[in-house]
Amino acid sequence: MSRSIRVLHVDDDDALLDLTKTMLEREHDDIVVETEPDVEVALSQLDADTRFDCIVSDYDMPRMDGLTFLSAVQERHLDLPFILFTGKGSEEIASRAISAGVTEYLQKGGGTDRYLVLANRIENAVDKHRAERERRRNRERYQALIEYSSDSVAILDEEGVFEYVSPSAEQILGYRPEVLLDRNSFEFVHPEDRETVELAFQRCLDDPDVRPSTTYRFEHGDGSWRVLESRATNRRDDPAVEGFVVNTRDVTKQHEAEQRLKEERELFDAALDALPDTFYVSHPDGTAWRWNQTLKDLMGYTEQEMRELPPEAFFAEEDHEKIESVIQRVHDGETVVYEARVLTKSGEKIPKRISATLLTDDDGEPLALCGIGVDTDFRPENLD
Template identity: 40%
Template sequence: MSAAPAAMTVLHVDDEEEFTALTAELLERQSDRIGVVSATTADEALDLLERETIDCVVSDYEMSGTDGLELLAAVRERHEGLPFILFTGRGSEEIASEAISAGVTDYLRKGGGSDQFALLANRIENAVEQARSRLSYRAVFENTDVGLTVRDVETGTVVDVNQQYCDLLGYDREQLGELGLEDITADVPGYDAERGVELLERALAEPEFTFEWPDRRSDGSTHWVEVDATLVEIEGRERSLVTIHDVHERHEREAVLATLHQVATEIQECETIEAACERTVAAAESILEFEMCSLMVAEGGWLVPKAVSTGAPTDGARRMRQDQGLAGKTYQTGESTLVEDVLDDDVSEPAKTSYRSGISVPIGESGVFQAVATEPNAFSQADVELAELLVSHTARVLDRLRFEGELRRQNERLEEFASVVSHDLRNPLTVALGKLELVREESDSEHLAHLGDALERMSSITEDTLQLARHGGSVDDTHRIDLATFADRCWTVVQTDEATLTVADATIRADRNRLRHIFENLFRNAVEHATPDDGSAVSITVGVLPGGFYVADDGVGIPESERDRVFDPGHTTTEEGTGFGLAIVEEFAAAHGWTVQVTEGDDGGARFEFTGVEVLDRDP
């Protein structure tokens, strides 16, 4: 059920008291929505307007003391939008024209009996409803928190603007109402008045369509807004109502985020810790507009400044212990801090007494970024979040550079170790083996055979150690390798006795040198350790897996309890073995990014499965 129409109170003004009483009775009889209060003078009417809630004034034209148009002027001064109907016994075109020019809502002559009062009641109801509609429209139009403009549908000219939009662009109503779309469009590539008209027309045609637009403020600055438009009827005329949402802050943040994304690539390309720190601080200064900021890196128990912004004093940052001040707390806890006023903070130990506020952001486990200002409350939580985003890229780069530095130092130590093994062990071993041959020509002692075996074992350990030292680490370059051809070639350099090899047809990508060592060590391991219990020759198979390959034999296999230890350096089950063969297999597999594990083969022997391999093609 719909709600009953709202009641309305009418003030009837006429200096004939009997007529006011009659008018009140007839109007209330014509409409149960109308209630009438009466006045016989203008002063009495104006007094009632101040004391009562009046929805419409009905007044005679000719009254003693004040005529109806003078009363209209007085009412308009106090109540601009209040409906005012002139109901008079005197009628002429001159009076009607004068009344309309004065802003009367309606004009109606007395007479005609009850039918004329029915017409008057209808005119009152219409006038009040229209006034209420206008009041409701104005209330929404002026009190909303978004900008609004009303445009003529045909010409596109501005009919009305609300104060919110005026404040947003810095104009008064008259100025903004006179400006065209080309006048308030900022000078941004790709945006002009013609495109604006096209987008507005699309918004009117598609209710869900909105678009962003660069408005030009009165001071010449650019302010981004989001626009939508709809067709509405205002005071009986079709208009386009354009709604303008302020999205400048969001747009600016998105622009900053996009720029930070670009800077992240530049930071990631830095080859030194100092370069990464300097690029980070430069981005914070230019993009985040942090005039004074610095970046400290953890070194030897200290937080050491590596980069300081150009806007900061040369002594604006200092070395601090890793548990000292706000920087130390940030590094220890890994949590960001916003300091609104240093004077109220017990932890901060600013490098300069002029610093009053700031932010402190951890750079992973590598250091701390800080920005400061000489006035309190200079930073917001949004500043903290943007700084965290920026230094998150720096943290990854510093971790990488530290890892690469440690790896480089490790490789240098390995190379030094390999050099020592090569020169200080291999050469004496070679001399010892040569001397042994000379001694054998002079003596056939059984001890010489044991000595020769020991020296050969030492030589094998030396060679395996050199392989690990010189060929460990990651693979930088790979090639297409035909598995069958390559495995056959590796098979020919291993003393295989009566063993046999079967290889599947497939092509993989791998480093030739490391893959050669993997196959040779596995083939040698199978021939030497996997002889079947019946004494027959071992059979070895190189097969293909989804995403990998395997090397299997049909020998005695590896007990399940031993499988977790077979790749440990030095682990061997025979006196002749060096214990490095399978360690080399695992190391060189890992260098490719592969995973290797040992399981039981289909024929009961050992099966080494390699996964994570790039298999280019295979025999179906």
């Protein structure tokens, strides 16, 4: 259902007011016209009632002409569409009207068709005004939301230039928002990461449905390099945004913790790989999870094969019953030391003395089985 359009028509000619009201409301069902022959009374109406959608005014009126009336309306900070509908037409008046900021300039006369033109002008002007007002409101709501966000929120143009930066940018990026405006965002990205960031931005530019998330180094206002994580959304077609919305958070501490963990893991793996004995960690059901290089070299399987094989596949068939028993005893809480024949991919059976124990979480739930295998001088026939 379309919304009604409330029009205030101001003209010192009562007969014309009545005719215009009749014709406009006949031409357009949604137009409702209120008439006023006195300009000062009209201003009082505008002060008391802010629900008008459009003003139609004559130019030549006593005490105040149409452009002076427009100026008085503008002083009240009313941005209503203002149509100058006058019988006194000239290029000079038209030029002055345009300079003053009238929405439309239309001369009276020309029969009833003129009222059809006026009705169309009113409808178009109001539709445009409402769309612009809604766009402004949406942008204000959007800005109010992002200004209280803990993440830095920026709007970039298609070249990556900052058009808007939220206040939280100072805490995260180290720059006051106004310092970043009109600067290209890519110039702050570490040279080694710039290509990755630009490619992610280009994907977002090419396809609005793509919302890339990128981690990269950014030059902080204090000169240090911070690790940031940004997610971009293409909102160029949204009248309230008309750009790329980029949400950014500082993940430097997280990145440093992950790096330390990675380094510790690499050191741990290197230490295990240096062991002359075999070491393994398996899932609670006995399937392989992690192992050292010594075990991998001994078994001869690929990484993928090691992960996919059942636990009994690593042992000679005659030891399968023993392995099942060991797994059960370990789950019961024992640390079991046993001897068994390891079966390599080539079919060789190699005697090993193996220890196995259960790793649990804080609640006592099983996490993994782990153990170490050492060479032994026992003879295989002693295991039968």
